[in-house]
Amino acid sequence: MTPSLLPILILIVPLVAALGLLLTPTRNLTTRTCEGVHIGSIVLIVLLSLGLAASVLAGNHPSSLGGWLYVDALGVIFLLIIGVVGLMTGLYSIGYIRHDLEEGLLDAHRVKIYYGFFSLFLFTMLLSATANNIVMMWVAVEATTLGSAFLVGIYGQKSSLEAAWKYVIICTVGVAFGLYGTVLVFANGAEVLSDPHQAVLWTSLAENAKLLDPSLMKIAFVFVLVGFGTKAGLFPMYAWLPDAHSEAPSPVSGLLSGVLLKCALFVIIRYYALMIRSIGPEFPQTLILVLGTLSVIVAAMLFYVQKDLKRKLAYSSVEHVGFIAVGLGLGGPLGVAAALLHSINHSLAKALLFCGSGNVVMKYGTRDLGKVKGMLRLAPASGVLLMVGALALSGFPPFNVFVSEFMIFTAGIKAGYWILMLVLLGFFTVTIAGFVQIISGSVLGKPEENAKVGDVGKQTLIPLGILAAMVLIMGFAVPTPIARLVSQASAIVLDSGDPIVVKAPWSLFGNEEATVAEKAGNLIVTPAAAAETAQNTETK
Amino acid sequence: MHEFLFINGLSGLLIITALMVILSKKAINSAIYYAAQSFVIVVLFIFLGAQTGSGELYLWSFTAFITKVLLVPFIMYTMFRRLDDGELGSGQVMPAAFSAIGAALIVILCYAVVSGVTLPSAENLKPALAISLAHFFLGLFCIVAQRNILKQVFGYCLMENGSHLTLAILAPNAPELVEIGIATDAVFAVAIMAVLGTRIFGKFNSLDAGKLTTLKG
Numbered sequence: 001m002t003p004s005l006l007p008i009l010i011l012i013v014p015l016v017a018a019l020g021l022l023l024t025p026t027r028n029l030t031t032r033t034c035e036g037v038h039i040g041s042i043v044l045i046v047l048l049s050l051g052l053a054a055s056v057l058a059g060n061h062p063s064s065l066g067g068w069l070y071v072d073a074l075g076v077i078f079l080l081i082i083g084v085v086g087l088m089t090g091l092y093s094i095g096y097i098r099h100d101l102e103e104g105l106l107d108a109h110r111v112k113i114y115y116g117f118f119s120l121f122l123f124t125m126l127l128s129a130t131a132n133n134i135v136m137m138w139v140a141v142e143a144t145t146l147g148s149a150f151l152v153g154i155y156g157q158k159s160s161l162e163a164a165w166k167y168v169i170i171c172t173v174g175v176a177f178g179l180y181g182t183v184l185v186f187a188n189g190a191e192v193l194s195d196p197h198q199a200v201l202w203t204s205l206a207e208n209a210k211l212l213d214p215s216l217m218k219i220a221f222v223f224v225l226v227g228f229g230t231k232a233g234l235f236p237m238y239a240w241l242p243d244a245h246s247e248a249p250s251p252v253s254g255l256l257s258g259v260l261l262k263c264a265l266f267v268i269i270r271y272y273a274l275m276i277r278s279i280g281p282e283f284p285q286t287l288i289l290v291l292g293t294l295s296v297i298v299a300a301m302l303f304y305v306q307k308d309l310k311r312k313l314a315y316s317s318v319e320h321v322g323f324i325a326v327g328l329g330l331g332g333p334l335g336v337a338a339a340l341l342h343s344i345n346h347s348l349a350k351a352l353l354f355c356g357s358g359n360v361v362m363k364y365g366t367r368d369l370g371k372v373k374g375m376l377r378l379a380p381a382s383g384v385l386l387m388v389g390a391l392a393l394s395g396f397p398p399f400n401v402f403v404s405e406f407m408i409f410t411a412g413i414k415a416g417y418w419i420l421m422l423v424l425l426g427f428f429t430v431t432i433a434g435f436v437q438i439i440s441g442s443v444l445g446k447p448e449e450n451a452k453v454g455d456v457g458k459q460t461l462i463p464l465g466i467l468a469a470m471v472l473i474m475g476f477a478v479p480t481p482i483a484r485l486v487s488q489a490s491a492i493v494l495d496s497g498d499p500i501v502v503k504a505p506w507s508l509f510g511n512e513e514a515t516v517a518e519k520a521g522n523l524i525v526t527p528a529a530a531a532e533t534a535q536n537t538e539t540k
Numbered sequence: 541m542h543e544f545l546f547i548n549g550l551s552g553l554l555i556i557t558a559l560m561v562i563l564s565k566k567a568i569n570s571a572i573y574y575a576a577q578s579f580v581i582v583v584l585f586i587f588l589g590a591q592t593g594s595g596e597l598y599l600w601s602f603t604a605f606i607t608k609v610l611l612v613p614f615i616m617y618t619m620f621r622r623l624d625d626g627e628l629g630s631g632q633v634m635p636a637a638f639s640a641i642g643a644a645l646i647v648i649l650c651y652a653v654v655s656g657v658t659l660p661s662a663e664n665l666k667p668a669l670a671i672s673l674a675h676f677f678l679g680l681f682c683i684v685a686q687r688n689i690l691k692q693v694f695g696y697c698l699m700e701n702g703s704h705l706t707l708a709i710l711a712p713n714a715p716e717l718v719e720i721g722i723a724t725d726a727v728f729a730v731a732i733m734a735v736l737g738t739r740i741f742g743k744f745n746s747l748d749a750g751k752l753t754t755l756k757g
Contacts, residue, residue, distance in 0.1 A: 159754045
């Protein structure tokens with residue numbers, strides 16, 4: 001652990017912004033001031049998360065408050081997701097909320113509440129990703145629900161209040177299971193560690209995991225998985241997700257789907273790492289694999305039948321979170337690295353598509369796919385961006401989601417789960433069919449005759465353009481720092497020193513570095529290389 | 541030995557107060573029963589503190605008194621007093637006798653689960669530990685078996701009380717800040733649920749969870 005102020009600073013910035021906005025009377029604030037504070041907060045967060053990433057890449061583990069806050073490669077991946085997606089959805093919010101203000105959907109007071117809670121929500125998510133204290137980790141995840149509930153219900157309509165209520169009740173009750181699991185792990189640690197203050201720290205528990213009582217750890221993991229799995233949107237606890245994600249303002253939907261689900265997954269991964277160290281991989285992997293597979297299957301079917309664009313996207317999130325869980329459940333360096341990479345990729349693509357759906361709402365005033373037709377002719381830039389997002393999430397190359405999906409499938413085949421992978425592949429084709437419906441009807445279809453031509457403003461297009469560029473870049477070649485972080489994080493989760501090289505399949509060819517790594521006997525986890533390894537094993 | 545008997549007996553009282561919270565016809569009465577139950581927990585913390593010699597538990601009993609006996613019931617009482625859905629009645633989906641039988645079954649099941657735990661700190665307090673786990677599931681039962689959305693808030697509070705007691709039994713030396721974190725979170729959760737519940741009542745003019753059916757599929 002390296003003492004550092006960065007983990008505290010990254011929390012203070014959004015907290016101060018949130019409290020400043022929420023506690024100042026609306027009459028003393030103009031919309032411009034709210035936007036200024038909001039932009040300052042999200043820009044600083046992304047800079048600080050980049051600073052933390054640089055520090056981790058330099059070999060440090062920044063830590064503050066006596067080890068209560070701790071950032072390693074695993075944590076920093078999620079901090080970067082929060083920082084980058086937070087910045088993009090935050091910038092998108094400016095144009096979107098101005099539009100809502102003009103349309104009379106929100107008033108000045110609600111705008112202030114929106115920006116205040118946006119920062120508060122970011123603060124709670126950053127706290128969950130930096131917490132080393134397992135009780136604080138739980139408090140942070142619980143606080144994410146409380147911080148975002150008002151954002152979900154901000155329009156105050158019947159449907160949004162209903163969504164907010166279901167969200168709060170199901171997630172709070174679900175996360176109460178997480179508390180019980182946390183209490184069991186902590187009690188277990190307090191019993192075997194000489195200092196009970198150490199038993200609350202994930203790092204100490206991980207170091208002494210072998211001493212923990214196996215039967216109690218198993219019960220605890222079930223509670224943890226049900227608890228934080230509710231928040232992550234895993235089957236069968238996902239009932240709140242389609243409602244909350246579809247009723248929230250579009251940038252918040254992007255944040256909920258792209259970032260919040262990953263924060264809950266992050267906590268599950270922390271416990272998964274503890275379990276691997278204490279009771280071995282079999283028990284946690286089996287549970288996660290079963291829940292992940294069921295999530296993919298159920299969500300793919302429900303995704304296909306939805307007529308509401310945002311509900312469709314919400315079910316797609318359940319599916320992708322399920323698929324990340326499948327990667328974790330398959331285990332091994334390849335499975336875990338693939339799951340982590342898929343977390344990053346899905347966050348970017350889903351933020352792009354949810355914000356794209358915001359452009360649809362602004363242009364058409366509805367989310368009903370039966371009425372949204374011919375986006376490419378009416379609003380060409382929005383249409384193209386929506387198409388990029390849809391193609392990416394369907395898993396087409398050269399977009400980023402393809403790379404990590406391919407890696408998970410390869411991990412499955414390598415682990416001998418042929419049939420399971422074929423079944424999942426079948427359900428993924430159902431998803432592709434669903435996305436093709438969106439592209440063929442809403443983007444390429446024929447618009448209504450009297451529909452007005454004209455795109456939405458630049459403020460809502462530029463953040464989407466940047467997100468689309470990131471989706472493409474991550475698809476062509478995973479940037480080296482990200483690849484290194486993913487490989488280090490995978491080693492942290494598995495408690496192994498296996499060096500891994502993470503790259504897009506096509507960037508392997510003619511790449512000196514990869515060849516060197518291969519010669520050195522390291523594991524190359526590009527899909528192509530992994531598939532080759534699997535084939536070799538079979539032949540033998 | 542007498543202390544153990546007393547602690548185990550007191551935790552039995554928790555189940556009775558929990559049933560009163562669940563079965564009470566009006567939400568404001570539930571708030572009073574909830575305060576009574578929290579008081580039992582505060583007393584339990586003091587006895588557990590005396591038994592284990594843990595100074596932290598005395599501090600816990602103090603914070604629990606402030607948050608659970610005073611603050612949370614106060615928030616509930618003042619907010620829920622204004623919300624009354626005459627049509628809904630008690631909101632029970634099953635007769636009271638069934639609820640009591642359900643509670644008994646939960647306790648028996650939890651006792652069976654807890655009997656397998658081998659932690660030395662829980663050796664003499666297994667009945668209390670079983671009841672704390674049962675209390676957690678009784679909270680869940682309250683949420684599932686109730687159509688009144690305000691009662692769902694109480695269900696969450698019961699679940700939280702259950703985990704709190706488990707923590708006290710299994711880890712009496714937990715740092716005070718851990719407990720403050722959990723208690724503060726509960727206060728915020730209840731406050732936010734109360735605000736949302738009030739807004740829902742304003743919009744739907746009902747507290748019936750069965751009427752929240754705009755979103756489907």
